Amino acid sequence: MKIGIPTETRSGETRVAATPETVKKLCASGAQVLIQAGAGQASQYLDDAYVAAGAQVVPNAADLYAQADVMLKVQAPASDERAHLRPGQVLVGMLNPFDAEGLSALAATGVTAFALEAAPRITRAQSLDVLSSQANIAGYKAVLLAANAYGRFMPMLMTAAGTVKAARVVVLGAGVAGLQAIATAKRLGAVVEASDVRPAAKEQIESLGAKFIDVPFETDEEREIAQGTGGYARPMPAAWMARQAGLVAERCKQADIVITTALIPGRPAPVLVSEDTVKAMKPGSVIVDLAVERGGNCPLSRPDEVVVAHGVTLIGYTNLPAMVGTDASALYARNVLDFLKLILDKEGALAIQREDEIVAACMVADANRVTRSA
Ligand code: NAD
Numbered sequence: 001m002k003i004g005i006p007t008e009t010r011s012g013e014t015r016v017a018a019t020p021e022t023v024k025k026l027c028a029s030g031a032q033v034l035i036q037a038g039a040g041q042a043s044q045y046l047d048d049a050y051v052a053a054g055a056q057v058v059p060n061a062a063d064l065y066a067q068a069d070v071m072l073k074v075q076a077p078a079s080d081e082r083a084h085l086r087p088g089q090v091l092v093g094m095l096n097p098f099d100a101e102g103l104s105a106l107a108a109t110g111v112t113a114f115a116l117e118a119a120p121r122i123t124r125a126q127s128l129d130v131l132s133s134q135a136n137i138a139g140y141k142a143v144l145l146a147a148n149a150y151g152r153f154m155p156m157l158m159t160a161a162g163t164v165k166a167a168r169v170v171v172l173g174a175g176v177a178g179l180q181a182i183a184t185a186k187r188l189g190a191v192v193e194a195s196d197v198r199p200a201a202k203e204q205i206e207s208l209g210a211k212f213i214d215v216p217f218e219t220d221e222e223r224e225i226a227q228g229t230g231g232y233a234r235p236m237p238a239a240w241m242a243r244q245a246g247l248v249a250e251r252c253k254q255a256d257i258v259i260t261t262a263l264i265p266g267r268p269a270p271v272l273v274s275e276d277t278v279k280a281m282k283p284g285s286v287i288v289d290l291a292v293e294r295g296g297n298c299p300l301s302r303p304d305e306v307v308v309a310h311g312v313t314l315i316g317y318t319n320l321p322a323m324v325g326t327d328a329s330a331l332y333a334r335n336v337l338d339f340l341k342l343i344l345d346k347e348g349a350l351a352i353q354r355e356d357e358i359v360a361a362c363m364v365a366d367a368n369r370v371t372r373s374a
Pocket of ligand 1: 135
């Protein structure tokens with residue numbers, strides 16, 4: 001059984017799907033690991049380290065795809081990468097399970113494909129939860145990017161030259177990324193407040209020392225929808241969204257930095273910071289919109305751009321984990337290794353446990369068919 005690790009081709013991607021640490025474990029289990037020359041270079045994992053871990057270096061992508069039985073990717077393959085895939089080959093990566101067109105194209109290659117983002121949020125799946133491992137990094141990096149773009153200090157400082165006030169940070173959406181953004185901003189000394197639709201988020205926000213922006217429920221229906229499904233948010237009724245928008249506008253006017261992370265699986269991101277709210281913000285404030293790839297929590301943010309609108313800097317980078325490539329790869333590679341335990345046997349041979357809840361949820365294509373409704 002040969003496992004292949006290609007160089008990621010998407011612009012700006014620094015991550016790699018296996019590290020020398022995970023390669024060593026795969027080799028110890030009896031699998032043969034092939035790595036494309038330079039695949040880990042952008043995240044500081046060099047070919048020599050992979051060779052020392054037991055991998056064989058293959059000079060180019062075409063040779064690698066031709067030899068490997070299982071391909072480990074970070075990003076969903078682009079069309080030129082899909083051209084290398086062949087029927088019966090297994091593909092594991094973050095394959096965008098809500099992208100119907102992309103899944104059809106993948107299925108047409110005949111691969112058996114597993115999208116790790118589709119794993120259920122159950123305790124047993126925590127160690128392979130790529131959404132969590134990467135969102136955690138994005139939340140951390142978002143605060144550092146904001147601090148860098150902000151022309152003032154984050155902590156309160158009392159100096160001989162006078163006192164500097166602490167920055168006020170608002171975090172919208174307190175899932176994995178939002179909670180890490182709160183924790184990081186607190187560590188830097190900011191005063192933090194945060195909002196989430198799920199009632200369970202209140203306690204988590206407060207346990208990190210931030211203030212919960214409370215949008216009260218006025219009907220049982222609102223309260224019921226806010227519970228979400230499977231831990232995820234659902235779209236809230238318009239009346240609740242309007243009340244939230246009012247409160248968010250108030251809080252953003254006072255804020256120096258706003259980090260938005262609100263997402264609803266399979267849907268466009270909810271708009272939480274309107275253009276009027278941006279207009280009312282202080283000049284020099286910063287917004288980092290982590291939802292920009294899904295339409296954005298602010299209509300003024302642009303994917304992979306930094307724009308200044310009404311005196312506010314809006315940061316819209318879509319791939320923050322790639323800016324922390326070494327650790328992002330290390331955590332992602334461990335997620336992948338844990339998933340492989342469900343599709344390889346103890347001798348490292350392919351043995352897909354199709355009836356397993358996690359395997360079934362992640363499988364997006366098999367035998368030329370899309371096996372998941374996007
Ligand atoms: P996500 O990335 O899908 O969304 C980010 C956050 O945006 C969520 O907290 C969501 O509630 C929030 N949101 C959506 N609409 C909003 C709105 N209008 N206003 C404010 N906030 C809004 O979420 P995620 O980070 O993937 O986490 C989703 C849930 O899964 C969380 O409850 C998290 O704790 C849970 N989780 C469970 C496990 C596990 O048990 N294995 C692992 C990871 C995460």
